[in-house]
Amino acid sequence: MKIKINENYRSVGKSYLFSEIASRVAKFTAAHPEARIIRLGIGDVTLPLTPAVTSAMSAAVAEMAEKSTFRGYAPEFGYDFLLEAIKRRYARFGVALGTSEIFVSDGAKSDVGNITELFGDNTVLIPDPVYPVYLDSNLMAGRRVEFLPATEENGFLPMPDGLRGEGEGYIIYICSPNNPTGAVYDREMLAAWVDFANRTGSLIIFDAAYEAYISDGCPHSIYEIEGARGCAVEICSLSKDAGFTGTRCSWTVVPAELTAGGMSLCEMWGRRQATKFNGVPYVVQRGAEAALSDRGREECLGLVKYYMENASKLASVLRERGVTFTGGVSSPYIWLKCTGTDSSWEFFDRLLTEANIVGTPGAGFGKCGEGYFRLTAFGSHEATDEAAARLRTFF
């Protein structure tokens, strides 16, 4: 064909991190069909949906089977019952949101990627290491990216010190608790970012996908910080919280105050979603509502507790073997320093080959991730115990 393509796609690496991992694991298991692989790689949950959620979904399927209760197209930005449940959730953090500021969608990944469509030729600030979608989606749009190195020196929590801001604002990504390092910004640090954003006219895209794991008093929402409504969008998800990785429901908050170039960001996002998205399945929205109910919250906290017990088990082996690591406290991720002289992909291959454990190479999350490796606490207790035993031998 002679049509012109989006040239920016040439600069995006061929394979997405987790596809590459899947392909290396598939190759290994083909050659070693007897190996009992333990997957602590992709951050995928393993516990089933909770009773409140599945009861609600079953009831919703039954409604879809009857003409009198069948539901066609959902309201574009989410059913009121779910928007209200999300508002109540934020109220628990002392945050008041308007219904029209919340947009329900099929996943934080979709929203993180798609929201970049609203912007012009801005400079983007992206932590390094971090969830690869921030970088890839901006590369696809041809934007200038500057990295915020997250290192042992700054406790894996980059701050705005030294950033110039210049005449125009930045698009700033903040993920707290961070994927992959497990580091969490405290109130004072987030306040410094909000202050920087407001001073420089920047927009913060706050990824709160792991907020349910916070146990140390750090903010669960950027809107707990004064001034954040004037500079921040927040994206949250039920994936890691209610086990919705295969069920798909998340939301994005775009406060009414956010304007740029005389345009309301909330209206722009509404226009984008109404044009290129057609809502989340009714059955899923009923499941999400149940996950956010009082009973659902209690059950979800049970899931989080279970996974955090895994994190403790992995952490204690690493501590015992003298491996340097962070995370695992207010986060389901453990971020360890590769031992020996391995690059993080070499370490991946060695851990897969010698211990039959799949983790995620730090290099997949950015340059500063080289030499590091991510383990997740999302396995079963049994698999994690077995992994802990293998790691004790491996290190």
Add this chain to the structure above:
Amino acid sequence: MKIKINENYRSVGKSYLFSEIASRVAKFTAAHPEARIIRLGIGDVTLPLTPAVTSAMSAAVAEMAEKSTFRGYAPEFGYDFLLEAIKRRYARFGVALGTSEIFVSDGAKSDVGNITELFGDNTVLIPDPVYPVYLDSNLMAGRRVEFLPATEENGFLPMPDGLRGEGEGYIIYICSPNNPTGAVYDREMLAAWVDFANRTGSLIIFDAAYEAYISDGCPHSIYEIEGARGCAVEICSLSKDAGFTGTRCSWTVVPAELTAGGMSLCEMWGRRQATKFNGVPYVVQRGAEAALSDRGREECLGLVKYYMENASKLASVLRERGVTFTGGVSSPYIWLKCTGTDSSWEFFDRLLTEANIVGTPGAGFGKCGEGYFRLTAFGSHEATDEAAARLRTFF
């Protein structure tokens, strides 16, 4: 904020067509709470999901409730069981597809909108009137758009005659059966488009969302036409076929042969989807598999038959009252010429006020839609009988 926005959003009209209709209807019902509104506006289905589909979804919810059968992240482009079911569906039309050429997603609207990200600064050919997402999503990307007028003269089926093609190809949208006119391209006409696309190096985006309504021997898939694999992407959906408007499942076919600028379009779309999308809910994919099974096909054909009975009823009133219209044969849509001197929005208001019937103003689908009006056959038999009686009085 000082950040730069996507300036193209200024050129996209404020409200999406169906949001505007919803807002006018809400205003009317607030003023006339006693009015029994019949909705033949947005093309939303009203019959429930079929037994094969809801049984499969119930079983899938039960699987999600048990640790041993729980599913987390789905394969990015769809579970094999669903990809295989889609392949078998195409085989019925004599079309052979590779598994890696099929991408399952949450809706044709999403794919129609998102696929525009893959392109550069191309000229886009869009039928007028047509589904508004083609135009809006390209306006958001700032592309030049040329319209293909669909008029009474060409039977609402524009052909490439007279198009120059020039040095570079076009992006060409074809929707058959057409939304809103109900017109369907026959084999010879589609072959002329495929030939034009191949000669000029253009890409056809073929929207087959209404293929299940074809009853007159016209092609169900663009790939029934020789040469189409070299110039066409096809987007199909279970919304109008299996009643999935509120359940959300569709797919896009990108043949391996499609390359532009040395890049494989299939790989580019895979990269896009793997970066900005995280798969369709497991429960929904099981429902979709069931809808595509032999039993499911039979049930879905029952839904189509039911709706087409409505189309016949509406058509016979229009015929009786001497109203000019097309569609309603291989399509659930009826496209009528507004009577009197009404603009299509005036006609909308008059029909709403006098007959309490909601339809869709032709102007919402493009300039050539002015003076026309769309009625859908997706109501119940009872509501359609009542609508037919009211229309008999109205005209």
